[in-house]
């Protein structure tokens with residue numbers, strides 16, 4: 255193995271492409287920051303029970319994908335495989351739910367870890383931006399989150415994504431449905447693993463990607479027919495609010511999602527240009543999660559959008575984001591005196607908010623101009639002894655090639671004006 259090889263299932267973000275990832279994170283966060291969500295950051299690892307209880311022992315995430323380990327002190331920890339359980343844990347620990355201002359609305363951005371089979375769009379280390387609205391049961395809150403994710407994707411220029419929507423019922427109606435589904439599934443020809451799943455997490459079987467399984471699922475009882483009146487009315491209102499907001503969605507009665515804690519509203523964002531790893535984000539209501547991890551009843555709703563797959567979706571649609579220029583002005587000094595003067599000028603430009611860079615390493619004119627070109631700068635500042643004697647620097651427009659002397663004392667203003 256080469257020393258320079260990143261671990262399997264991981265990759266590095268490297269300029270200039272890393273700028274796209276940064277812009278995606280910012281685009282997803284912007285509508286949240288603008289809608290009353292406050293930023294939260296939690297540790298990269300937690301006590302393992304938080305996830306085994308919160309995400310659920312029966313999920314793939316906990317049973318197969320979690321990086322769990324014991325510390326030298328004997329504490330059992332896990333790298334976080336997702337954000338919701340941690341955010342809720344942190345909100346409970348800080349007593350945010352007791353401040354009399356529900357829902358508590360939070361957003362986050364960070365790295366997540368799952369031991370998966372690496373493939374395009376599926377990594378062992380990936381990044382999400384997420385949002386959680388904790389402590390309120392209100393269909394408008396579910397709608398708000400879906401609308402904000404839709405707004406985020408649209409602001410990036412994405413068009414080929416779809417929103418899949420379903421209701422998973424609540425603690426009244428879901429158990430009745432679960433029983434009916436188990437009865438149906440037990441009569442099918444299924445492998446041992448799937449049979450075990452009938453007993454621990456039967457809804458997930460609806461999501462099985464194998465044709466042989468899907469064929470047998472025709473005629474399976476559907477949750478929609480088992481929803482209680484309260485769940486039906488709730489779901490209907492979410493749908494109406496989305497429609498009124500002009501957000502298009504598809505009812506998908508088979509959408510169950512991989513986590514145990516979801517109730518009622520469940521949704522997924524899929525992108526049609528991504529092949530089999532098509533889910534760019536997902537989320538839903540998780541009214542029972544707080545109690546599952548030992549907290550009070552706190553009905554909540556949230557989502558997490560995958561940053562890596564959103565970047566892939568941009569590529570699939572051929573979208574090039576307009577990223578702010580990393581360098582507007584590049585300074586090329588000729589000689590020692592010019593080096594001191596231009597370095598000072600670059601510092602001044604930066605303090606004035608102009609993106610500026612400098613030719614380091616004592617390069618000659620040719621090498622330095624190459625660096626200026628590579629930097630993508632709009633202007634190059636060149637100065638030699640003769641210019642300094644005249645109190646000017648040469649400002650070269652990199653597009654037209656035109657070169658104009660500007661007075662050194664006025665250079666910052668002159669450059670700012672031209673860039674504006």
Ligand code: ATP
Pocket residue numbers: 336368370375376377378379380381382511512531532533534535536537558559560561562563564
């Ligand atoms: P999938 O069905 O593709 O495994 P998931 O249901 O496990 O997705 P969530 O737990 O809902 O995914 O996470 C939300 C989003 O995070 C996903 O829609 C996806 O964009 C991203 N994501 C999840 N797992 C990975 C991964 N291993 N690599 C890259 N992105 C991921």
Ligand code: MG
Pocket residue numbers: 512
């Ligand atoms: Mg998964």
